[in-house]
Amino acid sequence: MNQPLILIIEDEEALRRFLVPTLSGQGYQVLCAATATEGLAMARSHNPDLVLLDLGLPDLDGMAVLADLRGWSQKPVVILSARNQERHKIQALDQGADDYLAKPFGAGELLARIRVALRHRLPADAPEPVLHSGSLQVDLARREVHQDGQLVKLTILEYRLVEALARRNGKVATHTQLLTEVWGPGGKGNTHYLRIYMAMLRKKLEADPTRPRHFMTEPNVGYRLELDGTH
Amino acid sequence: MDNPSPVRPILVALGSEAQSLRLIHAGFRLARERAAPWIGVYVDRGQGSATEDAEQVQVWMQEAQRLGAEVRTVEAPTLAQGLADLTRRTHAQALVMGRSRDRWPWARLGHSTADELQRRGLDAELVVMDDPGARAEPGAPTMAFGALAGTFLVLATATGLAWLVPAEGNLALVLPVYLLGVTLIAHHWGAALGILASVLSVLLYNLLLETPRFHEAASRWPNLLFFLLMLLAAQLMIGLLRRLRAQAREVQRRELHTASLYLLGRALARSLSPDEVAATAAEHLRRVFKARAWLLFPEGEAWKVRPEAPGEHLDEPLPPPSELLPRLVVGADAGDPLEPLPVGPAFCLSLLSTDQSEGVLRILPRDGEPLQPSSWELLKAFAVQIALALERLRWLEEARRAQLDHETERLRSTLLGAIGHDLRTPLAAIHGAASSLLLPGDLPGAAQRDLLTMIQEESERLAHLLGNLLDLTRLESGTIQVHKEWQPLEEVIGSALGRLERHSGVLPVRVDLPEDLPSAPFDAALIEQVLINLLSNAKAHAPGQDVDLRAWAEPDWLHLEVADRGPGIPEESLERVFDKFFRLPGAGDGGVGLGLAICRAILQAHGGRIHASNRLGGGSVFGLALPLEGTPPPGLVPEEAR
Numbered sequence: 001m002n003q004p005l006i007l008i009i010e011d012e013e014a015l016r017r018f019l020v021p022t023l024s025g026q027g028y029q030v031l032c033a034a035t036a037t038e039g040l041a042m043a044r045s046h047n048p049d050l051v052l053l054d055l056g057l058p059d060l061d062g063m064a065v066l067a068d069l070r071g072w073s074q075k076p077v078v079i080l081s082a083r084n085q086e087r088h089k090i091q092a093l094d095q096g097a098d099d100y101l102a103k104p105f106g107a108g109e110l111l112a113r114i115r116v117a118l119r120h121r122l123p124a125d126a127p128e129p130v131l132h133s134g135s136l137q138v139d140l141a142r143r144e145v146h147q148d149g150q151l152v153k154l155t156i157l158e159y160r161l162v163e164a165l166a167r168r169n170g171k172v173a174t175h176t177q178l179l180t181e182v183w184g185p186g187g188k189g190n191t192h193y194l195r196i197y198m199a200m201l202r203k204k205l206e207a208d209p210t211r212p213r214h215f216m217t218e219p220n221v222g223y224r225l226e227l228d229g230t231h
Numbered sequence: 232m233d234n235p236s237p238v239r240p241i242l243v244a245l246g247s248e249a250q251s252l253r254l255i256h257a258g259f260r261l262a263r264e265r266a267a268p269w270i271g272v273y274v275d276r277g278q279g280s281a282t283e284d285a286e287q288v289q290v291w292m293q294e295a296q297r298l299g300a301e302v303r304t305v306e307a308p309t310l311a312q313g314l315a316d317l318t319r320r321t322h323a324q325a326l327v328m329g330r331s332r333d334r335w336p337w338a339r340l341g342h343s344t345a346d347e348l349q350r351r352g353l354d355a356e357l358v359v360m361d362d363p364g365a366r367a368e369p370g371a372p373t374m375a376f377g378a379l380a381g382t383f384l385v386l387a388t389a390t391g392l393a394w395l396v397p398a399e400g401n402l403a404l405v406l407p408v409y410l411l412g413v414t415l416i417a418h419h420w421g422a423a424l425g426i427l428a429s430v431l432s433v434l435l436y437n438l439l440l441e442t443p444r445f446h447e448a449a450s451r452w453p454n455l456l457f458f459l460l461m462l463l464a465a466q467l468m469i470g471l472l473r474r475l476r477a478q479a480r481e482v483q484r485r486e487l488h489t490a491s492l493y494l495l496g497r498a499l500a501r502s503l504s505p506d507e508v509a510a511t512a513a514e515h516l517r518r519v520f521k522a523r524a525w526l527l528f529p530e531g532e533a534w535k536v537r538p539e540a541p542g543e544h545l546d547e548p549l550p551p552p553s554e555l556l557p558r559l560v561v562g563a564d565a566g567d568p569l570e571p572l573p574v575g576p577a578f579c580l581s582l583l584s585t586d587q588s589e590g591v592l593r594i595l596p597r598d599g600e601p602l603q604p605s606s607w608e609l610l611k612a613f614a615v616q617i618a619l620a621l622e623r624l625r626w627l628e629e630a631r632r633a634q635l636d637h638e639t640e641r642l643r644s645t646l647l648g649a650i651g652h653d654l655r656t657p658l659a660a661i662h663g664a665a666s667s668l669l670l671p672g673d674l675p676g677a678a679q680r681d682l683l684t685m686i687q688e689e690s691e692r693l694a695h696l697l698g699n700l701l702d703l704t705r706l707e708s709g710t711i712q713v714h715k716e717w718q719p720l721e722e723v724i725g726s727a728l729g730r731l732e733r734h735s736g737v738l739p740v741r742v743d744l745p746e747d748l749p750s751a752p753f754d755a756a757l758i759e760q761v762l763i764n765l766l767s768n769a770k771a772h773a774p775g776q777d778v779d780l781r782a783w784a785e786p787d788w789l790h791l792e793v794a795d796r797g798p799g800i801p802e803e804s805l806e807r808v809f810d811k812f813f814r815l816p817g818a819g820d821g822g823v824g825l826g827l828a829i830c831r832a833i834l835q836a837h838g839g840r841i842h843a844s845n846r847l848g849g850g851s852v853f854g855l856a857l858p859l860e861g862t863p864p865p866g867l868v869p870e871e872a873r
Contacts (some may be wrong), residue, residue: 063522086756087712104690104691104694106687126850180416190718190864191716191718192716192718192750192863195718195750196719196721198722199719199721199722202721202725206328208742209721209725210721210724210725210728210742210744211725211728211729211732211742212725212729216726216729217721217722217725217726217729217755218724218726219755219756219759220714220755220756222287
């Protein structure tokens with residue numbers, strides 16, 4: 001039985017001391033690197049299944065590490081960001097990171113994010129699954145959305161938005177990503193469209209739009225479709 | 232026809248002369264006394280006004296405007312006509328003007344503009360102010376062709392008059408005729424022509440005597456004596472006139488100096504930064520001295536030059552401050568340190584204030600218009616004014632800094648106090664719990680769990696406190712960028728509630744948002760933080776009680792209210808709850824008193840407001856207002872349902 005291999009690129013020793021036993025305790029194989037150079041070398045030699053990447057590394061910018069990784073691997077990357085790195089966090093997500101964790105985070109949150117990230121992004125040619133978020137069902141094959149077993153009528157753009165979120169399989173999608181996926185390359189920058197559509201979606205699909213249970217907002221970053229089995 | 236205002240206005244006729252300032256002040260006073268509006272008017276006489284300095288007229292008009300006048304420019308062939316027309320049109324009750332507006336001598340013989348206006352029978356009071364310096368023509372007369380011709384004309388007339396003297400009459404009558412002519416010439420066309428005229432008149436007189444008509448009389452009048460007398464009288468007269476003219480010019484110059492100093496002082500008093508002082512000074516110096524000027528501030532071994540003129544460099548490299556400043560202190564020729572020091576083509580003046588040098592004034596005369604030594608006195612006065620303005624700003628800045636230091640010091644001690652308590656307590660707990668877990672010997676499973684839970688909770692509290700401190704510091708130092716985007720409030724309320732409820736289960740929060748609540752420009756992450764802070768406060772002070780969250784819009788503001796049913800806030804603390812580290816007495820060990828300070832900082836960064844009040848029937852209300860500035864993004868074209 002091959003357990004997923006996780007590479008941690010983090011320069012703070014205290015954090016590594018917490019991460020390594022937590023992850024090994026859950027049965028993951030763990031590798032550790034304290035610098036970007038070391039981390040990249042390890043990534044190339046071991047080809048890990050997931051990378052936990054700290055944005056503030058001493059020798060190289062976390063963004064540069066991400067760019068390097070993305071140059072040859074599509075394996076999930078989860079960003080660890082400190083409080084004053086919001087900008088970089090969004091940038092990293094837009095440039096191909098899969099998710100982020102804001103420090104300080106608890107073990108539960110960490111494991112949930114890793115589980116989500118390890119689920120594969122749904123490839124276009126795979127059999128289209130049905131996704132569940134509480135009482136909400138998204139059937140990607142039939143392009144239908146059901147609430148409590150009832151078919152909900154959505155406009156084309158509304159459905160495309162649901163689909164874009166669903167395809168991320170519980171991971172966060174940034175404003176820019178959603179806009180390009182739903183509105184095409186011209187959609188970039190029109191975040192207000194996205195907000196209006198999200199509000200309309202919530203009115204249709206959430207019991208209480210001010211307390212969403214399915215379509216979660218990540219302020220200034222984007223949205224996430226909360227799927228069953230991530231928590 | 233202009234609309235007559237209920238109170239008839241006062242007109243003030245302005246020109247380019249320094250006297251205009253006195254007219255402005257007189258008009259201002261009169262207008263205030265009579266509670267009437269007043270109008271500064273300049274009559275543009277087209278070609279006739281070529282001698283008027285348009286720029287200077289502009290200065291006086293601006294000054295009048297500053298004192299509350301309406302200003303107008305009227306085009307008319309003559310001053311009297313322009314003024315009369317405007318007086319009629321505006322129903323002015325009074326017209327203030329200076330006598331110097333008349334530059335021709337006959338104006339003093341009943342043909343002045345004032346007389347002319349009086350003759351036109353205006354229904355307005357005429358206030359004519361005398362100008363002691365105005366009788367002389369501006370500038371020295373020149374030897375122009377016209378003047379020469381005039382001289383000959385006057386002499387010819389005099390000769391003609393002399394010819395009319397009866398042959399048997401006394402030749403003594405001829406003398407005053409020539410004297411009068413020479414005086415007139417000297418007065419109008421200057422001393423040089425005066426001397427020429429006196430020589431010419433002697434020659435003419437001699438010619439006259441040669442004629443048979445005066446031949447007989449001539450024998451009784453020796454030529455030489457007449458010649459001498461004539462020359463002497465002319466010289467005396469010319470000297471007197473010259474002195475009179477010089478005096479008049481001096482009076483005029485002084486008035487101009489006083490006026491320009493007054494204007495500079497006023498403009499400098501309004502300057503709020505050394506850069507503004509420099510710009511103001513340069514502008515006034517350019518206008519008064521017709522020269523370019525800069526302020527130089529020493530910065531190490533280089534000069535900071537203000538005002539900055541892009542693309543324009545100093546024509547001549549300046550000696551570095553370490554070299555120039557000592558030279559200025561010694562002064563030109565080891566004299567007065569305020570004396571302008573020639574440096575290359577320019578002059579440098581030290582800007583000495585009461586206790587130190589505030590910088591250097593560099594003034595560069597235009598080519599061909601060297602700086603007259605006579606204007607140095609005014610230049611020095613300008614330098615002193617500029618230095619004082621700079622000194623005032625320096626003191627203001629120092630006072631501000633002292634206040635800031637004081638504030639920082641106070642904050643530092645509060646911070647130390649807070650850190651002493653709020654950071655140490657959780658640390659002590661964590662340290663204690665961890666060390667007892669590491670003790671040899673087995674703790675019961677439940678006790679182990681208890682200690683571990685405590686470690687987690689206390690570290691969360693620490694993280695929260697540090698996060699708050701960091702946020703506040705970044706907000707106050709302005710390093711946080713407010714990322715405003717138009718968005719509905721609903722979304723951010725949702726994410727705030729979601730985040731809170733993830734930790735503590737469903738909260739009794741009633742959300743009341745109107746259907747048509749508009750979007751607003753704000754930073755979602757920051758406003759979420761505000762909502763989380765307010766809702767957690769409500770939860771801490773009124774546990775288990777309903778919290779009401781409502782929002783509504785005004786034309787320019789979006790309002791949001793978080794109201795609880797807790798114990799409320801004592802009236803005297805309603806403002807102070809937003810201060811850093813302020814905690815209500817007996818409020819338990821909730822936070823450290825940063826939550827509301829952060830809220831206020833966030834709202835301020837948005838250009839919004841936050842305030843606290845007590846709720847009718849008990850509890851407190853926190854009201855936020857976000858400005859609805861700018862244009863909301865366009866709406867969407869409705870889309871067909873699938």
